[in-house]
Amino acid sequence: xxxxxxxxxxxxxxxxxxxxxxxxxxxxxxxxxxxxxxxxxxxxxxxxxxxxxxxxxxxxxxxxxxxxxxxxxxxxxxxxxxxxxxxxxxxxxxxxxxxxxxxxxxxxxxxxxxxxxxxxxxxxxxxxxxxxxxxxxxxxxxxxxxxxxxxxxxxxxxxxxxxxxxxxxxxxxxxxxxxxxxxxxxxxxxxxxxxxxxxxxxxxxxxxxxxxxxxxxxxxxxxxxxxxxxxxxxxxxxxxxxxxxxxxxxxxxxxxxxxxxxxxxxxxxxxxxxxxxxxxx
Numbered sequence: 001x002x003x004x005x006x007x008x009x010x011x012x013x014x015x016x017x018x019x020x021x022x023x024x025x026x027x028x029x030x031x032x033x034x035x036x037x038x039x040x041x042x043x044x045x046x047x048x049x050x051x052x053x054x055x056x057x058x059x060x061x062x063x064x065x066x067x068x069x070x071x072x073x074x075x076x077x078x079x080x081x082x083x084x085x086x087x088x089x090x091x092x093x094x095x096x097x098x099x100x101x102x103x104x105x106x107x108x109x110x111x112x113x114x115x116x117x118x119x120x121x122x123x124x125x126x127x128x129x130x131x132x133x134x135x136x137x138x139x140x141x142x143x144x145x146x147x148x149x150x151x152x153x154x155x156x157x158x159x160x161x162x163x164x165x166x167x168x169x170x171x172x173x174x175x176x177x178x179x180x181x182x183x184x185x186x187x188x189x190x191x192x193x194x195x196x197x198x199x200x201x202x203x204x205x206x207x208x209x210x211x212x213x214x215x216x217x218x219x220x221x222x223x224x225x226x227x228x229x230x231x232x233x234x235x236x237x238x239x240x241x242x243x244x245x246x247x248x249x250x251x252x253x254x255x256x257x258x259x260x261x262x263x264x265x266x267x268x269x270x271x272x273x274x275x276x277x278x279x280x281x
Contacts, residue, residue, distance in 0.1 A: 071151035084166035205276035
């Protein structure tokens, strides 16, 4: 208990106290004032949540988040497993490939997003290569493409971390299992389906869970790539909370959005865990 006390204190101060204050704000008429000004913040019950749930911008933000989730999670699982399987089979330069996969994950988002803006803006490299096949309007100004583009970017940036998770699981699979399956006549695909997939299922559960949590936190990417536009097509709840709470001075409304977001992420996380654990039985 003594050794864990510093981290416990950190969690309480940095996470639990602000979260509790956010819950309190969501049920009160709260606004920022100078520290010397004493202002009462009356209890308003569910009024903030009612305003949030009737706001079309909030519904659009959660719909965008769902689009992101549907693209990001399958891509992360499939590409992470395939690339880690390929990396596990590499004999030479394995360390080089590990570092190469991991570099985007540890690189600052501001730097990588600047590169993606250079690639996908109206006169960018991608449109130049596509020529007549380039979308009109361009990627960053296209309401139908901006959120899938952000999902692909986040998948690419975080993929190195998930590849290392899968690689660690693959290296713990006894080679005797593959050899026994091969002696029984199993082909490469059969060995992958019957030996590899069951062995990495706990890691897959973790990858899905982490992807859902990261989805709820998406802020930097839409803020820097498109500012939430065009016409709210890349707005996310976290970015909307920033706009409502900081830019528009409505922290009580932002706190209500945050509580709904926390509840949605918790429900999705529990459902994904229940489904993956059900497969493990």
